[in-house]
Amino acid sequence: MTEFDVLVVGDANPDLLLRGDVRPRFGQEEQLLTAADLVLGGSAAITAVGCAKLGLRTALLAAVGDDVFGALVREQVTAAGVRLMPVAAGGVPTGVTVILSEPDDRAMLTLPGTITALRHGDLTDMLIQSTRHVHMSALYLQPALASGLAGAFKRVRDLGRTTSLDTNWDPSGAWASVNDILEHTDVFLPNAAELLAVTGAATPDAAAAELVRTGTTVVMKDGARGARAWWPGGECAAPGVTVEVVDTTGAGDSFNAGFLAARLVGHDLPESLRWATTAGSLSTRAAGGTAAQATLADLSG
Template sequence: MDVLVVGDANPDLVLRGDVRPRFGQAEQLLTGADLVLGGSAAITAAGCARLGLTTALLTAIGDDVFGDITRERLTERGVTLIQPRTATGRPTGLSVILTPPGDDRAILTLPGTIPTLLPEDVTDEHLAATRHLHVASLYLQPQLAAGLAGVFERARARGVGTSLDTNWDPAEKWESFADILAHTDVFLPNANELRAVTGEPDVEVAAAGLVAAGTTVVMKNGAAGARAWWPGGEAGAPGRAVEVVDTTGAGDSFNAGFLAGRLAGLPVIEAIRWAAAAGSLSTRAAGGTAAQATRDELD
């Protein structure tokens, strides 16, 4: 396979309209609701498959209705699902995404099976069968995070590329993962995550510190597009003007665009243009996967 994605997969219930809760048993009317494929890893995997990469997703899903929905959605999108085990007794994770008018949103997540993935679930056989390993939602998976440095070290020893998207830390502790970054080829945060991870308010300074240690930093910056820093260079790429319906999963589609570009042999400066376009185009419909870019659209 081209890409093995490791991490979270779950349904997203996306609610739009008057979504700011008013307690006291007040009933509020919505303008829209969609039950779609969610989880940073799952959306990235779907985006990679949509762009023509042979893609597998290693994830823990429960034996319940939400697990059935997740499996069905991944199969529809051409992603090969690898389950190390069924997390008996735990429900599949679920996220409820509240999207009011404007460009803000709130996310409520039930972790469920998400934290049960272990480092040893990523076997040498899996690494031998892929060109690139991408891991998502680090802070939702503490057991995986504890041994991920070793997983990435094994991957690199086999010539497998590595990339990481931590996503947001719900606890906002932003514990250090310098040992993982030491074996990470590409780090894919957004601007706020880059600041939080490094403790440095200036993204240029934050990125410079990581690049000095050998990691390429590719930063998502919303409608402004993207910026990348790598040993010997830096560049930016604009977002694309689209009619935004929902920004859920845009950063994960961005990841898929970047990985597709790099695995196609593009230099970083061209790959981030693909990434910025893929992230922008994904906002045209509700949920993270319904409007993901095709290869023709990026070309």
Template sequence: MRTARPAGNGRVDVLVVGDANPDLVLRGDVVPRFGQAEQLLDTANLVMGGSATIAACGLARLGVTTAVAAVVGDDSFGRFTVGLLRDAGLDVSAIRLDPETPTGLSVILSTAGDRSILTLPGTIPLLTAAEVDAAIVRLRPRHVHIASYFLQPDLAAELPTVLARIRDSGASVSLDTNWDPAERWDGLVDVLPLVDVLLPNTEELVAIAAALPDLKAAPTGDPIADAAARICQLGPVVVVKAGKAGGRSFAPDGVASAAPGLALDVVDTTGAGDSFDAGYLAAVIADVTDEEERLRWAAVAGSLSTRAAGGTSAQATRAELDEHLSGTDARSFARQ
């Protein structure tokens, strides 16, 4: 069994668990027309992909010591992925190189207002609970962030036990499920009670809440708040990514918070939600206790990531984040 060469073996602030793969982002005339029609693109970029690894890169960019636990193929895409992560300053010692299975790949068909994602799972589902346990023991993270739950069914099946051990280690836990390709949203009723923070977008929030039929909350007329309230009954704080509108947070005790995004000329929204995750978790690691301030970190980080193509090329530095948070550029915040 081969592993990627480590960047370091000391304790890390955050261990990010999940998918590691490249994204091929295509823009232009991207809506397929079959019948052997040839269509011309405006741009094509091979960039860092994977919800987990985009979030990890965002954390590193914000100065958070971060490691990744994942599996990639021992192939050109796998080496490309590990190389980008190492160059970003991440600890890659918990990434396994699998000689038998190709690295996962996502093809992003991106338009001005929407995108479609075609994913080859490849090595993405191969990460095991034992590998996550070993990484936690060795790297001793303060926080563990888990992404792309539904792309890793074997790990998902063991996740309640893994999360219990993480909590025993003293680390906190966040989860970004991403979309369920099967649209069944199974298993979360056993996972969410062991999660401190759930980080869905609005569509994922509604789908997750609808999959919890035994949970009820008094309706408020706000479908986002109502869905979050149902999930909060299982225990986690629910932090909702709302695109250019920023983010909203709902706590089990009923306290709600919100923060706007930035008013920017958007180039590409790929990975913006993962950069939002990175901003929120960076605030947690920085011991920011005010929930509205955590949301501001998240909304600014998510917004700034849309300035260039791909999920990581325009991610915020800590200096850029601080500039926006200080109020020196307050006019750039979107009006709500």
């Protein structure tokens, strides 16, 4: 019996979420906001909390500083039932993201701080053996982790565990190392733009076919349209759920949590995709990535 169902690896930091008149106008113009919330952020942290809310025994491997932002991360992650496996950051301040949120879009300004401190060697064999599944988030915000993740994921699979990856967007546009990592990835969880960028294909179907040939299951988030999945031998789609959207921050991470929870309790891919689209949609009902995340009661109906 393993200690955890899922070990999430990646970023954990606060998000300062601003709403209202958020498009900056320089020249010392003062603008008025309608809301400002300091909430738990980081794709990995939001995914981990979502998994815990759906009943998974969840651990989070992340670098967090010894400062007020780090204290917020530790408090909120622990309160959600996630076991934090902290990595020493060597005095580096905890990262933070400022999110300028509009109803249909958002802009993000990130101070990397401790986000870049995680190394692939921090994913030890002991940690791998403690869990059934390893999920990695925000690959390109963590270059020291990304450079050795292919080897780390190979160790995960050699030890009989499964893997999943959500790269998020690569700000450099290079998408370095991703093909090597995907060779050892059971489930790839991009959005539509990321899927096309990774492969260079003209359509999601062509991109997915290229990856599925290597044995990877591709689960593509497609915004309000829902999601699609392709795997060796099949494909399916699921619609999104109509809700009154307050903020889309972290919706993709909550989607990941829904998918992982369904798969790890034994559901097939179509049902897992339904859980994922529902979890992603429901998370947009409140500000921040974790405030309105789905529970098992929301998904099992």
